[in-house]
Amino acid sequence: MMAQDPIVNRELDQLKRGYRDIHAPAYLATRIRAAVAGRGARSHRWIWVTAATAIVAVAWLLPNLLQRQPAVSPGASRPSFSTLAALRPATPAVKTPGLSQLRSVTMPAMSPKPQLKPHPESDKPQTRLHIDDAYLEEKDHAHV
Amino acid sequence: MNWDDKSDADLVRLFKSGEPAAFDAIVLRFQDRVFRLACVWLYDEQSAADVAQEVFVRGYSGLRLFRFRSAPFTWLYRTTKNVCREFNRVRRTEPLDHEPVDTSATPERHVANYQGARRVRELVATLPKRQQEVVMLRIFEDLSVRETAQAMGCREGTVKALLHQAVKQLKLNNDGAGSDRE
Numbered sequence: 001m002m003a004q005d006p007i008v009n010r011e012l013d014q015l016k017r018g019y020r021d022i023h024a025p026a027y028l029a030t031r032i033r034a035a036v037a038g039r040g041a042r043s044h045r046w047i048w049v050t051a052a053t054a055i056v057a058v059a060w061l062l063p064n065l066l067q068r069q070p071a072v073s074p075g076a077s078r079p080s081f082s083t084l085a086a087l088r089p090a091t092p093a094v095k096t097p098g099l100s101q102l103r104s105v106t107m108p109a110m111s112p113k114p115q116l117k118p119h120p121e122s123d124k125p126q127t128r129l130h131i132d133d134a135y136l137e138e139k140d141h142a143h144v
Numbered sequence: 145m146n147w148d149d150k151s152d153a154d155l156v157r158l159f160k161s162g163e164p165a166a167f168d169a170i171v172l173r174f175q176d177r178v179f180r181l182a183c184v185w186l187y188d189e190q191s192a193a194d195v196a197q198e199v200f201v202r203g204y205s206g207l208r209l210f211r212f213r214s215a216p217f218t219w220l221y222r223t224t225k226n227v228c229r230e231f232n233r234v235r236r237t238e239p240l241d242h243e244p245v246d247t248s249a250t251p252e253r254h255v256a257n258y259q260g261a262r263r264v265r266e267l268v269a270t271l272p273k274r275q276q277e278v279v280m281l282r283i284f285e286d287l288s289v290r291e292t293a294q295a296m297g298c299r300e301g302t303v304k305a306l307l308h309q310a311v312k313q314l315k316l317n318n319d320g321a322g323s324d325r326e
Contacts, residue, residue, distance in 0.1 A: 008315050018260035019284045024179035032171050032200040039201050
């Protein structure tokens with residue numbers, strides 16, 4: 001792809017030739033090979049170190065986990081999620097009445113409120129209490 | 145095994161299947177292209193060699209996971225771009241005390257590399273970032289429009305439009321330089 005202008009074309013052609021004449025130094029391939037070998041060996045070592053660390057960690061944790069397990073009683077084992085999901089709240093033996101039923105309940109008529117019959121002498125305060133005058137009499141027990 | 149008649153994808157496939165020699169073939173096939181890109185984006189050959197080395201070291205693990213959704217060079221191009229960006233960021237924070245000298249290359253080769261990279265760098269420096277990328281890939285690396293679009297992570301139409309704008313800009317620059325010379 002070149003420009004339509006012949007002068008620009010010529011210039012670009014020259015530049016392209018100059019650009020294409022740039023070559024990597026001869027040592028570059030060797031350097032790359034050495035760098036790749038070094039980096040590759042390092043990465044392998046890293047994988048091995050990580051794997052060994054993981055194995056040691058598991059070997060250290062596993063006995064601890066196994067020791068803890070007998071302490072848990074078999075009856076206290078945790079229920080599974082499916083068991084928990086299957087649980088339903090217990091339905092009451094007596095059916096709960098609905099709100100409409102509660103409203104429509106007809107109560108038996110109550111007996112009329114008992115009225116106190118007025119005492120014939122009740123309107124005379126002085127006669128309301130019949131206190132025996134005998135109580136008021138002084139008795140001299142000491143001289144009896 | 146003769147690696148020259150294998151396609152880029154075949155080499156990666158062989159490398160993925162556990163053929164270590166295929167990686168050497170990948171390095172030999174792409175090292176010049178990666179190095180050239182790094183030379184343009186960085187300012188010295190030593191840094192470009194360091195970047196190329198890092199790109200292939202990343203490629204050693206990255207190409208094992210390559211899914212062939214694009215060309216292998218597209219993957220290498222993106223990695224080169226990222227590594228160059230990281231390299232420039234580090235260099236900005238930790239400036240070099242001295243210019244590293246490449247003692248292995250002959251002086252002529254060194255000069256040719258330096259001049260080739262410098263002229264391309266000067267040319268693309270006049271363009272906006274996206275147009276620079278299009279010019280590098282489509283004109284200097286001879287990638288197809290599709291491959292360029294994959295490398296840049298955009299649509300083919302965008303590549304065409306950017307290339308058109310870039311060439312127009314280069315022509316304008318050229319006309320300006322011509323009038324200056326007159």
